[in-house]
Amino acid sequence: MHAIKAACVQAAPVFLDLQATLDKTEALVREAAGKGAKLVAFPETWLPGYPWWIWLGAPIEGMGFVPRYHANSIALESLEMARLQEIAADSAVTLVTGFSERDGGSLYMSQAIIGPEGDPLLVRRKLKPTHVERAVFGEGDGSGLTVVDAPFGRLGALNCWEHLQPLVKMALYAQGEEVHVASWPSFCLYRDVAYAFGPEVNNGASMLYAVEGGCYVLASSALVSQQMIDMLCDRPEKIKLLSPLTGKPGGGFSMIYGPDGRPLCSPLPEDQEGILYADLDSAHITIAKSAADPVGHYSRPDVVRLVVNKTRRKVMSVVGEDASSAAEQEIPQLEDAVL
Secondary structure, eight states: OOOOOEEEEOOOTTOOOOOOOHHHHHHHHHHHTTTTTTEOOOOTTTTTTTOOGSSOOOOOGGGGHHHHHHHBBOOSSSHHHHHHHHHHHTOOOOEEEEEEEEEEEEEEEEEEEEEETTEEEEEEOOOOEEGGGGOOOOOOOOGOOOOEETTTTEEEEEEEEGGGGGGHHHHHTTTOEEEEEEEEEOTTTTTTTTGGSSSSHHHHHHHHHHHHHHHHEEEEOBBOOOHHHHOSSSSHHHHHHOOOSSSSSOOOOOOOEEEESOOOOOOTTOOOOOOEEEEEEEEHHHHHHHHOOOTTTOOTTTTOOEEOOOOOOOOOOOOSSSSTTHHHHHOOOOEEEOO
């Protein structure tokens, strides 16, 4: 890894408006690049926003949002994905963003890693949507559980509570991850009722990831905007659930952590949009891993091991039509990761 300046976005999308949020993405990337950033990180399902209605009432209450959310999600082979690639290339940055991926009639909580020349380095899907997220999104597979070679070093990404799944984390640590993007939604929901959904626990998860992996972590979280409150909260009790500031925008708790767990910048107020910056230097990774390298001198693979299935899941395999049919019969490729 070589030293770079990294940028971590804290902002609200233009909710359920893909084109407007792409415009906002471009503006934020240009701002970050103008200040020297070579890596820019965005929140979970930044495009077109996190579907908060799933937490605010019975499933039938949010059904009216479903067609619009689907229409404003991104297919991989689309003009919108091409535009994300152009945004990265125009500013010469590595871009990591969460988005709702549309694949036929299904949606997935995906992350795209795009290189500074606009080349797609990785698109991955959240392995297990959390709780009521499963009413909207499907599951990913092990093919996206991958650390890529970015121009500055080894880069990986996970969504939200994937940072509470020990084996998922270990699968990235074992691939030599040096910089990690932790994409989160805003931390508003049920804050006084379910403490684990709040910023204290989830920022703690990002910090612990940095310490465990001996890597830098860009923890990007979104805001709940006034637009979102107005659209989603048709009853006073929904406002209390969605907004920690009693009907006002908020919920942003972004941070950048060093490999020893320390915050590398000052936080923004939870109701303020902006970009956090930090300089990332490989020397701090070396120091951290000299104390505890979870896949090297601080591991015991003779006692415990992790097996990762990186097979891309398919619902149909074609056989018997031509000589290429054998390639369609996918055999799981299991990779050992040292633990």
